[in-house]
Amino acid sequence: MNKKNVVTKLEDCNVFVQTNINISEYTSFKIGGNVDYLVRPKSFTDFACAVNIANDENINYYIIGNGSNMLISDNGYRGMIILTSDLNEIALINENLIECYAGVTVANLCKFAFANSLSGLEFAWGIPGSVGGGVYMNAGAYGGEFKDVIKSCNYINEEGKLTEISISAMDMSYRHSFFSDKKLLILSVVFEMIKADKSTIKEKMDDFLTRRKTKQPLDFPSCGSTFKRPINGYASALIEECGLKGFRIGGAEVSTKHSGFIINVDNATCKDVLALVEHVKSVVLEKKGIELECEVKTLGL
Numbered sequence: 346m347n348k349k350n351v352v353t354k355l356e357d358c359n360v361f362v363q364t365n366i367n368i369s370e371y372t373s374f375k376i377g378g379n380v381d382y383l384v385r386p387k388s389f390t391d392f393a394c395a396v397n398i399a400n401d402e403n404i405n406y407y408i409i410g411n412g413s414n415m416l417i418s419d420n421g422y423r424g425m426i427i428l429t430s431d432l433n434e435i436a437l438i439n440e441n442l443i444e445c446y447a448g449v450t451v452a453n454l455c456k457f458a459f460a461n462s463l464s465g466l467e468f469a470w471g472i473p474g475s476v477g478g479g480v481y482m483n484a485g486a487y488g489g490e491f492k493d494v495i496k497s498c499n500y501i502n503e504e505g506k507l508t509e510i511s512i513s514a515m516d517m518s519y520r521h522s523f524f525s526d527k528k529l530l531i532l533s534v535v536f537e538m539i540k541a542d543k544s545t546i547k548e549k550m551d552d553f554l555t556r557r558k559t560k561q562p563l564d565f566p567s568c569g570s571t572f573k574r575p576i577n578g579y580a581s582a583l584i585e586e587c588g589l590k591g592f593r594i595g596g597a598e599v600s601t602k603h604s605g606f607i608i609n610v611d612n613a614t615c616k617d618v619l620a621l622v623e624h625v626k627s628v629v630l631e632k633k634g635i636e637l638e639c640e641v642k643t644l645g646l
């Protein structure tokens with residue numbers, strides 16, 4: 346089927362769709378070529394409709410939250426990107442439970458928790474992702490992880506049915522969850538928090554944000570830490586000890602402020618970043634005997 350007909354089918358379902366869209370603006374790396382279809386479901390029904398059409402038409406699809414952990418090919422993606430940003434409702438369901446759709450930004454979730462005097466998510470203040478991405482990645486910082494505050498999740502299973510999963514079944518570990526490497530939509534999440542004094546919550550949030558601003562190169566596009574933390578060490582320390590701080594390929598550079606970050610300093614391409622990732626990995630392996638693993642998700646390669 347040609348693109349026009351696919352668009353008509355999506356529009357008939359009231360799903361917002363754009364074609365031939367440059368995806369770089371939707372990623373924090375500011376990298377990536379054109380994608381065939383970009384759709385933004387506003388509800389479970391919209392999502393199910395988009396997925397059914399993609400399946401019927403043999404179109405690949407991929408879910409993106411805030412794109413803050415995505416490296417997308419310079420050639421883009423032949424298929425449908427499903428952006429969750431319009432799935433963005435958030436509510437207090439009792440005095441210490443927050444229910445939130447996957448497209449809510451972590452920043453808005455943290456603000457909402459603070460406004461309701463709920464503690465537990467202070468660690469996440471400054472993580473630039475969405476709630477769905479945070480769950481998928483089990484995002485974490487400063488001793489906290491998403492797994493510590495999740496009670497349950499609603500997701501859409503392989504048969505397209507809405508399914509509830511509790512935290513005990515979510516197989517959460519360092520940057521890993523039940524959802525890792527699966528193509529399931531995390532639709533909503535319930536967070537279980539603890540009542541606390543607003544000033545104590547704010548103090549922690551301010552402290553964590555200050556630490557980020559001091560240590561991280563936030564004025565350049567990036568995906569945060571490029572590599573996972575190896576056992577018994579830190580990727581940034583290993584990279585620095587190997588003399589790679591500031592090493593550059595094309596427009597991609599190992600940050601001089603935080604060597605765990607690869608940053609886009611000058612119109613970097615996906616090819617530049619991948620070449621730099623490979624270079625860093627091979628030097629660290631050769632000099633330190635440690636194999637670094639990429640934390641960033643790639644698409645369209």
Ligand SMILES: Cc1cc2nc3c(=O)[nH]c(=O)nc-3n(C[C@H](O)[C@H](O)[C@H](O)COP(=O)(O)OP(=O)(O)OC[C@H]3O[C@@H](n4cnc5c(N)ncnc54)[C@H](O)[C@@H]3O)c2cc1C
Pocket residue numbers: 373407408409410411412413414415429447448471472473474475476477478479480481482483484485486524529530531532561563567568569570642
């Ligand atoms: C400056 C900076 C600092 C960062 N600091 C941290 C940090 O301290 N700790 C940390 O853990 N990470 C950090 N990150 C990385 C990133 O913010 C996290 O991994 C975040 O959780 C990704 O969320 P996202 O919505 O942007 O996901 P995306 O990048 O959009 O997607 C990441 C993965 O999640 C999947 N996904 C997203 N939403 C859904 C959904 N609703 N259903 C199913 N799958 C989904 C995607 O398919 C993809 O595989 C940082 C990034 C930057 C740029």
